[in-house]
Amino acid sequence: MENSPLLMLGLPKGSLEESTIQLFAKAGFKISRSARSYRPSFDDSELDGRFVRAQEVSRYVEHGYFDCGLTGQDWVRENSSDVVEVCDLVYSRASNRRSKWIVAVPEASPIENVQDLEGKRIATEVVNITQQYLTDNGVQAEVEFSWGATEVKVPDLVDAIVDLTETGNSLRANKLRIVDTILFTNTVLIANKASWENPEKRKKIENIALLLQSALEAHSKVGLKLNIERCKLDQIIEELPALRNPTINRLADDAWVALDTILDEKVVREIIPALKAHGAEGIVEYPLNKVVY
Secondary structure: OOOOOOEEEEEEEOOOHHHHHHHHHHHOOOEEOOOOOOOOEEOOOOEEEEEEEHHHHHHHHHOOOOOEEEEEHHHHHHOOOOOEEEEEEOOOOOOOOOEEEEEEEEOOOOOOOHHHHOOOEEEEOOHHHHHHHHHHOOOOOEEEEOOOOHHHHOOOOOOEEEEEEOOOHHHHHOOEEEEEEEEEEOEEEEEOHHHHHOHHHHHHHHHHHHHHHHHHHHHOEEEEEEEEEHHHHHHHHHHOHHHOOOEEEEOOOOOEEEEEEEEEHHHHHHHHHHHHHOOOEEEEEEEOOOOOO
16 A cells, blocks of 8 residues: 655645746656646656646635645635745746736726725725725725736726736736736745654755745856956956855866856856956856755
8 A cells, every 4th residue: 555645735826836846846856647637747756736726726725635735825815824934935927026016097097096096896806805905095996806817907907906917918918007016925835834844854854945936046046167367366356246155176287277156147248258358168058957055
């Protein structure tokens, strides 16, 4: 008889699904699934799980169906879920930056601030968050749940919307402008409180968190190797601050050293020509899967 998996993991179905699978792969966990299946297959015998909508993950974690799961901070708050937030994982379908819930209105709308929402009708997926926002600002308005395509409901069906945006492109395409930002959000790894108190489960969850974070940390960085004359080493490190704290190794020719470092990928296009100009040879840029500090 096979042993039961140690952890049940809740994974977000929908827009975050593919990027989550890719993140786990980079962290060292292969997740396989068929197109119509909500039950993934893991290459780790200690893991089992299900794909469910991100909006529902925190409730299932709180109630103990999942030991841990990935969802948005916004949905933890919207559901008032009593869970442990293990770590932030700032990634999404389109980029590795935080998203935000905003109040938006048509460009021609007279609404300029939260007080102007008094007596108005607002459509949103996050009804509880929106109602709390209005209460905090002493405003009474009608908030209705939106099943999606929220941007198209103004101005004919509602006066304003509260919607999630990452780049603002969809808002601009629908001729909407932002009145206020309610909250910023990103993906988080959450855990059931009882599971978190179980030493064996907690250790596994913490290991998963470490590997996922290290995979994200490596996303914007690359490794760089090069050879440089020893006499030029101090100068090159001083003039190229991105190369601070490199690993330096001796070569067979004692007049030269090998340098190995990690740096932000965005500076590589500037730093490689500079290294070459300083006499560096054998410059090799290589990708990284994980960076652990």
